[in-house]
Amino acid sequence: MFETNYDVVIIGAGPAGLAAAIEAKKVGTQKVLIVERDHALGGILQQCIHPGFGLHIFNEELTGPEYAYRFIGQIKPLGIDVLLNTMVLDIHSDDKRLYAVNRERGVCNIGYKSLVLAMGCRERTRGAIAIPGTRPAGIFTAGTAQRYINMQGYMVGREFVILGSGDIGMIMARRLTLEGAKVKAVVEIMPYLTGLTRNKVQCLDDFDIPLFLKHTITDIKGKNRVEKVTVAQVDDNLCPIKGTEWDIDCDTLLLSVGLIPENELSKKAQVKLDPITLGPIVKQRMETSIKNIYACGNVLHVNDLADNVTVESQIAGMYAGLNALGKEFKPRKVTECIPGEYIRYIVPQKLEVTEDRQDISLYFRVKEPARNVTLEISSKGETIARARRQKINPGEMEKMKIKADAIDKLGDELIVSVAEVKS
Amino acid sequence: MQKTFTCLICPVGCEITVTATGDTIERIEGHECKRGIPYVTDEFLNPKRILTTTVKADGAQFPVVSVRSDKPLPKNKIFDCMEVLKKTRIKAPITMGQVVVEDILDTGVNIIVTRC
16 A cells, blocks of 8 residues: 655535645645545635635735635745645544555555645535425525536536526526526525625626515426426424415526535544534644644635635644644643624634634624624623624624634633624 | 615615606615725616636536626626627636636726636
8 A cells, every 4th residue: 555644634626625725835844735525726716717816815816726826826836736636535633544455556655744734615505405306407505506607618507597696606697698508596495695785786686586485495396307496485483384385497507505615534533523504623824633634715614705715724734734744732621602693603612722812703604684783702791702794694793803812811612792782 | 766775884784765857866775884885876877797607618617607707887787798608618727817708898897717
């Protein structure tokens, strides 16, 4: 069996893996390896040919492949090794080795000092949301259709209905329209948009594509190919309301109904997962519950902006690198981050108070949309940080900073909450 | 004539209504701050968008390669530009930033390759 050893090994070459690898190398490690199952670097960015990437970290508007190239271009000059077309099969965290397979070398046994999980996420399918009806051809997840159209040049249909108002679904609505298809409706079960407002304006409104909030698809009809779907309004419990159904003729249904972090390997490594994010539980240096294993990007929690993934992954990569060089951060105390009123989850889930004090950013999602609110971080009954927001939305991740000099004020728990709502 | 826009300057997303006769704006309503005014004025008089799509590529890894406009294009020219790009075919080797169509439909905007 082919055996090799590295300081830092990164699984996945999307925006998370690329940023982590670059930072891991930059802190002074000798050997860094990225293992990627696709034939090229860039991950899902390769098929995201739309603009909107890099506004936060490069201050310019790039497409997915251009954004990816900002990082891919650094890999070779930095001397980072890459194994493409290689699937990681198992992680043995006890002896710090992983097993991967590719066509050239067969099974590879790779040792690491630090491991970064950056496998991303995958799309929910029809099976995951159990839409009744027949099983004809013409039902795709939005991302699969995106890969067919944008990379393989294969048009997947003529008349579309899209279920879910997530960003990929809306971006595909525009893409399909530009390619000459007719998008007849975007149907969203929630009473609010689940993607970004910018995408509703530029992808749906620009092309007069109707959006039906509080509606869902209750039936798919068609023998060989999709012929029509049944749409119905839902009540406050998200149950379809009888008598509100109507049929829309279409030959293709796209599903943009959420993403699930892909953590099969994390489970094999016995990394503890958060039941809400479905990703690893991490501390502020992005270290998981297993020593020497770090996680970042969509494998950790589903992000709406690649820019956020980059920032988070730079932290993971930097500390994975420092860990491989033998640097230790002895915790004096561990603080649990508890989602309070209106908060769904917080990443990182735990903070370690150590000798080196740094500002810590908390990323979190709210449960419901609201306007004119105050967000608050508190611990031991004391306010640690407050921030005003004119608008909050479950589809847009929130971020708050704990200043380095406030870290000593933390108790065993901190609570993030929406403190005040003014209407 | 009345037209309503969702402002994209900040996350609030004000619904701003423009009342106009022809190209002359008479009233702007619904904006919570003054930044909404130039935004809807542009959106009403001269909306522009970056166009991203693919063109056929011979001898490349995939049958198509992704491209975009190097500057925003007038919104009403987007579908005409798509017609031009449907007929555009380029040959490998292909480099990022390579100009595929220069000054598309006399807009002063180039279409460039976005992958390598």
